[in-house]
Amino acid sequence: xxxxxxxxxxxxxxxxxxxxxxxxxxxxxxxxxxxxxxxxxxxxxxxxxxxxxxxxxxxxxxxxxxxxxxxxxxxxxxxxxxxxxxxxxxxxxxxxxxxxxxxxxxxxxxxxxxxxxxxxxxxxxxxxxxxxxxxxxxxxxxxxxxxxxxxxxxxxxxxxxxxxxxxxxxxxxxxxxxxxxxxxxxxxxxxxxxxxxxxxxxxxxxxxxxxxxxxxxxxxxxxxxxxxxxxxxxxxxxxxxxx
Numbered sequence: 001x002x003x004x005x006x007x008x009x010x011x012x013x014x015x016x017x018x019x020x021x022x023x024x025x026x027x028x029x030x031x032x033x034x035x036x037x038x039x040x041x042x043x044x045x046x047x048x049x050x051x052x053x054x055x056x057x058x059x060x061x062x063x064x065x066x067x068x069x070x071x072x073x074x075x076x077x078x079x080x081x082x083x084x085x086x087x088x089x090x091x092x093x094x095x096x097x098x099x100x101x102x103x104x105x106x107x108x109x110x111x112x113x114x115x116x117x118x119x120x121x122x123x124x125x126x127x128x129x130x131x132x133x134x135x136x137x138x139x140x141x142x143x144x145x146x147x148x149x150x151x152x153x154x155x156x157x158x159x160x161x162x163x164x165x166x167x168x169x170x171x172x173x174x175x176x177x178x179x180x181x182x183x184x185x186x187x188x189x190x191x192x193x194x195x196x197x198x199x200x201x202x203x204x205x206x207x208x209x210x211x212x213x214x215x216x217x218x219x220x221x222x223x224x225x226x227x228x229x230x231x232x233x234x235x236x237x238x239x240x241x242x243x
Contacts, residue, residue: 037224038189038205043196045078045168061159062152067093069150071165072125074198074229079165081199082172084137085130089202090148090163091234094123097160101149102128104135107142116151117242124238127206138169167199193225201225209239 072089073079079086092100099119104112113135120126128148138144149162176195180188189205192198205225209218226235 037221038193038201039228040074040193040198040201040225041196042074042077042198042229043080045080062095062097062150063161064094064096067123069093069148069161069163070231070234071148071163072202072226072231072234073165077166077198078143078168079198080168080170080196081138082170082197083199084169085132085134086138086167086169086199087130087203087206088128088146088148088165088167088199089125089206090128091125091231091237092120092123092150095119095150095152097150097152098154099151101147101151103147103149104130105145105147107145112136112144120240122238122240124240125206125234126239127203127241129242138167140169140171143168170197189221189225206239206241210241 070091072091088102097119100117101114102117103114106112113130115134117128144167145164146167147162147164149157149160151160153159173195176191179191183191185204185208189201189208192201192204202225205218205222209215209222212218223232223235226232
């Protein structure tokens, strides 16, 4: 599995999301609207339980500094999705760990999937895409808990840092579907954010950032979105995704 990585740099001001955006075929399309920087409009649905601030637990014997694994989700809340197989994002700090492990389980603890993944090339925010080959689609209306562990010790798993988050699938509103159909992909993050659908908000913007790493407006919008949910400390981190 290969990791694709881009560096992010500091941006202090907010700007309009403009310019071009990626098409599904990998090209670019003009942005038909100018959307202001995104502040996520959370629906306020709390997770059943959650580690404080999304930071990892475990002694973290292989972490290189004081940083922790961090789930890229709204603080103490469920990340809503309209996808049966959503993409999850985690900040992975510098470490001497061996690999990562992803687990998705139902709210009763029944595991849906457990898979090992390589560490990214560089510290940063990484994506984990779930597919039909991994597990059945999420059931609409049911919460699922997911975990990502940094494997430091294969024998004593209690020392391995682990972070957890929650995701729940919802049915996409017909009005939102109509709005999405009438806009270019550049507008998708703002539309999903307005509807309180976190996973698609962050993932569509994440994908646009990967496609256009030198777009300053996308960079600023990304940083503002992370700051709006208390994740400003990792807003400048590198982005990577597995192929």
